[in-house]
Amino acid sequence: MTESLRERLDRAGITLVEGEAAPAIEPPWFVRALQAFSGWLAALFLLGFIGMGMVFVLESSVAAAVLGLVMIAGAYALLRGNGGDFVEHLALAASLAGQLLVAWALAHALVNQTAGLWWALLLLQVLLALVMPSLTHRALSALAASLALYMALSESLSAAPIAAGLVLLVAVALWLNEFRWPARMRQCQALGHGLLLGLLAIQMMEYSGQSLLMELHQDGLVLAWLAPWMGDALATLALLLLLHHLFQRHAQAVPLRVRMAAYGAAIVVMLLSLQAHGLSQAVVVIALGFAIGHRLIIALGVLLLLLATANYYYWLEVTLLAKSATLLALGVLLLALRWGLQRWWRRGEGEVAP
């Protein structure tokens, strides 16, 4: 531990036990982002090398699957060894190239069963997210699993919007329980980051209107028709779970009136989401970021909110007048909520304080 930190701790009245091991400094998010970027780039080059130099591997799905699994197993062994940054990079690239080879083999084997392919890829990514001994790899696998779930639901049930709600629900559950298992806290956080990035990617795919041949699957199923509302209902469930968790944690500090107001606000957000899909997901992520004091999650939530608002604005099925009226009502309601909550919070604090 550095001298300056020891002095600061001494000044703060924290005594250190002699011989205590120095705490490890975790790599910041931008280092992980750089690792992921170079890992992906190297994986693409490796795959290009395999594609150009070892064509026979790609021609046989069995050979591609075997080579892919061997590369993933090799990456697992390298990551378990904890051999430093270069080895971690090499393992990440090998694993990504191996996953692409396995996906290639699965695509050949399940050529007429697209839904089966995406479910198989989801299983593979969930497995990798749970077992791979690297935080970056876990986050990337969680992101890939989110996208695979989106595609699997789209292809099999024509219910892609449910994926966003499910991913959000799992992410909220993870972030609320990150301190439950202290030994696995970093792994939970990596999975949580990956899932929230996956949610952003899913929403961007939904909003861009390129839901990957979604129009072909609009076959009139009730589930397909209900899917957007089911996604928002799952997001509301996540919001209620978050509120319940917070009120349990701060049972004495939050008066009953404030709790009722919060639950009422959750219902209002749900009602607004029936018209502007994706709004509830953004509100949940922002509330989660505030609840756990995570600025990156708050920023992600703001980005989701902007995307949802922009998507609603460009929704062509509603007239500009209706859009303007709804946005006006939303703005007035939110301002009124802010004013009301500020008054109630202050009054509530005055009652609680002795």
Next chain:
Amino acid sequence: MIVMVTAMIGRYFMRQGDPGGLLVLAMAVLGMGAMAVIWLKRLHREMSA
């Protein structure tokens, strides 16, 4: 810088059309990425101290 150096190496090797060039590119990206990570980690450690 990583992208620029990779593009320069790629331009040289891709002219020859040799698949081994892609392997060299992958190794170059891994090496430069690892060096950048080591540097950034050291910087972060100094700033956190």
